[in-house]
Amino acid sequence: MTDEIVVIPGDGIGQEVVPAAVRVLEEVGEFEFVEAEAGDRVKEETGEALPRETYDLVASADATLFGAAGETAADVILPLRRAVHSFVNVRPAKAYPGVDALRSETDLVFLRENTEGVYAGHEDRLSDDLSTLTRVVTDSASRRLAKYACEFVSTDNHDGFTVAHKANVMRETDGRFREAVLSVADERGVDTDEVLMDAFATRVCLDPKQFDVVVCPNLAGDVLSDLAAGLVGGLGLLPSANVGPQRALFEPVHGTAPDIAGEGVANPSATLFSAAMLLEHLDHDETGANVRSAVESVLEDGPRTPDLGGDASTEDVTAAVVDRL
Ligand code: NAI
Ligand code: MG
Numbered sequence: 585m586t587d588e589i590v591v592i593p594g595d596g597i598g599q600e601v602v603p604a605a606v607r608v609l610e611e612v613g614e615f616e617f618v619e620a621e622a623g624d625r626v627k628e629e630t631g632e633a634l635p636r637e638t639y640d641l642v643a644s645a646d647a648t649l650f651g652a653a654g655e656t657a658a659d660v661i662l663p664l665r666r667a668v669h670s671f672v673n674v675r676p677a678k679a680y681p682g683v684d685a686l687r688s689e690t691d692l693v694f695l696r697e698n699t700e701g702v703y704a705g706h707e708d709r710l711s712d713d714l715s716t717l718t719r720v721v722t723d724s725a726s727r728r729l730a731k732y733a734c735e736f737v738s739t740d741n742h743d744g745f746t747v748a749h750k751a752n753v754m755r756e757t758d759g760r761f762r763e764a765v766l767s768v769a770d771e772r773g774v775d776t777d778e779v780l781m782d783a784f785a786t787r788v789c790l791d792p793k794q795f796d797v798v799v800c801p802n803l804a805g806d807v808l809s810d811l812a813a814g815l816v817g818g819l820g821l822l823p824s825a826n827v828g829p830q831r832a833l834f835e836p837v838h839g840t841a842p843d844i845a846g847e848g849v850a851n852p853s854a855t856l857f858s859a860a861m862l863l864e865h866l867d868h869d870e871t872g873a874n875v876r877s878a879v880e881s882v883l884e885d886g887p888r889t890p891d892l893g894g895d896a897s898t899e900d901v902t903a904a905v906v907d908r909l
Pocket of ligand 2: 806807810837
């Protein structure tokens with residue numbers, strides 16, 4: 585049966601990098617692509633950033649490839665992550681040969697809790713002076729993430745994982761997170777260590793080799809993986825997967841890049857690596873690996889987009905990747 589892939593370019597450079605990824609996917613397999621809309625543009629036209637039709641398509645597709653949304657990002661991506669019941673956001677951050685990275689030895693995978701924490705949406709304006717936020721941490725979501733992490737380290741050949749948290753201050757919420765994650769790892773015989781998330785930020789810059797797989801709460805994973813993007817050469821390189829029990833949604837970590845949108849020079853690598861993860865999710869492991877190594881080889885030899893110091897267009901890079909395939 586042909587896999588159905590929902591494709592949502594969204595806004596800004598999403599309109600440039602997602603078509604690049606579709607071109608590469610068409611090169612390596614037979615897929616049924618269903619294009620859907622979301623983001624600022626569709627909101628201007630219809631009043632809704634995430635049309636019901638798009639939500640329903642994502643909720644029933646085998647996999648979704650999403651570009652980025654602008655100001656409506658939270659109205660789009662948070663419900664779409666729920667549509668696939670995503671409980672973990674997988675964010676590899678790796679430095680590649682040929683790319684001028686601040687820390688060329690960086691090779692990390694963030695496994696970020698994807699449903700709760702401070703992104704659970706419980707914010708209130710209580711008075712002219714006071715706003716509050718309620719942070720949500722459940723044992724069940726923390727344990728589910730930890731189980732995924734245990735399986736991930738064993739199938740992907742890692743020695744164990746590090747839990748990043750701030751349980752010394754947020755004793756109740758991060759305390760619960762920490763305890764749940766460590767106890768699942770202990771039950772399963774997986775090696776772990778732990779680090780306070782602020783200390784992690786310094787230590788990973790000074791010596792990223794200390795870390796490998798990092799399990800963290802929602803906001804921490806968002807911020808620390810962007811920090812890692814800085815270590816490896818920029819946001820144009822980082823893919824991500826929002827994984828649920830059956831379905832998954834793949835997206836570059838970056839946003840709409842309004843400063844370069846429309847110029848045709850966005851780096852498609854993050855989205856192409858996301859497409860490689862999508863292929864693996866659909867059990868096309870070998871094809872996924874081929875796409876990844878084609879992108880890596882273009883990163884090494886060029887052509888390169890301006891964010892990586894080159895002068896190539898999105899199209900030049902995509903054509904070079906297709907060529908390698
Ligand atoms: P951004 O990721 O769009 O851009 C940050 C910087 O990185 C910019 O200088 C941009 O040019 C560069 N950059 C990002 N991706 C690139 C690529 N593929 N190739 C070359 N350079 C690249 O983040 P920013 O500027 O904070 O946000 C812009 C808009 O994107 C905002 O409206 C924000 O809400 C939205 N956003 C959406 C996300 C999503 O849909 N998942 C995630 C992050 C931001
Ligand atoms: Mg982010």
